[in-house]
Amino acid sequence: GESVGLHLPTLSVQEGDNSIINCAYSNSASDYFIWYKQESGKGPQFIIDIRSNMDKRQGQRVTVLLNKTVKHLSLQIAATQPGDSAVYFCAENDSGYSTLTFGKGTMLLVSP
Amino acid sequence: KAGVTQTPRYLIKTRGQQVTLSCSPISGHRSVSWYQQTPGQGLQFLFEYFSETQRNKGNFPGRFSGRQFSNSRSEMNVSTLELGDSALYLCASSRGQGADGYTFGSGTRLTVV
Numbered sequence: 001g002e003s004v005g006l007h008l009p010t011l012s013v014q015e016g017d018n019s020i021i022n023c024a025y026s027n028s029a030s031d032y033f034i035w036y037k038q039e040s041g042k043g044p045q046f047i048i049d050i051r052s053n054m055d056k057r058q059g060q061r062v063t064v065l066l067n068k069t070v071k072h073l074s075l076q077i078a079a080t081q082p083g084d085s086a087v088y089f090c091a092e093n094d095s096g097y098s099t100l101t102f103g104k105g106t107m108l109l110v111s112p
Numbered sequence: 113k114a115g116v117t118q119t120p121r122y123l124i125k126t127r128g129q130q131v132t133l134s135c136s137p138i139s140g141h142r143s144v145s146w147y148q149q150t151p152g153q154g155l156q157f158l159f160e161y162f163s164e165t166q167r168n169k170g171n172f173p174g175r176f177s178g179r180q181f182s183n184s185r186s187e188m189n190v191s192t193l194e195l196g197d198s199a200l201y202l203c204a205s206s207r208g209q210g211a212d213g214y215t216f217g218s219g220t221r222l223t224v225v
Binding site for chain 2: 032034036041042043044045046089091093095096097098099100101102103104105
């Protein structure tokens with residue numbers, strides 16, 4: 001099927017490396033942020049989220065950092081594996097609404 | 113627990129035709145949102161339905177419409193299809209308060225020829 005990653009910035013890493021994917025968001029009123037992973041032929045899959053009253057949140061092998069001053073999010077993936085290869089999107093939400101605004105996405109390619 | 117189900121998975125339509133896509137949300141989720149995904153524009157919000165009412169709408173022409181039924185299932189319709197409507201159409205459901213529990217389906221791949 002057609003790839004969603006044809007026009008995306010790409011991050012290429014070796015298996016076992018740590019990966020950092022960055023995202024700038026636009027709405028100062030956004031108070032909830034989510035990172036999604038999308039594999040070919042599938043819908044976006046939730047990875048981790050963070051609310052605006054936090055600067056950092058950790059999950060299993062993943063960490064999200066939030067810098068509200070410069071409206072910047074990052075997703076850190078530790079010990080990246082080939083199965084992590086996918087397109088990663090950040091999304092912002094104003095909790096008064098049930099809609100998400102997505103960033104453009106980054107394609108992560110992990111070489112064995 | 114069943115996820116968000118979208119049907120059909122793939123569609124091929126001719127310019128000028130109309131199409132209806134279906135989305136069944138997670139049980140208990142009352143909000144259904146639709147997104148269009150293209151390589152050039154990324155994921156763009158179409159509209160959101162909550163309790164059978166359109167609650168939010170994105171910046172798309174009136175050819176794009178939707179509705180929600182009393183069981184929270186939703187349909188979206190695109191009339192007078194154009195080549196540029198070719199995209200992956202994604203549906204997401206949530207409880208309806210903010211984006212907590214937001215879950216996407218696998219999408220419907222629409223190709224307009």
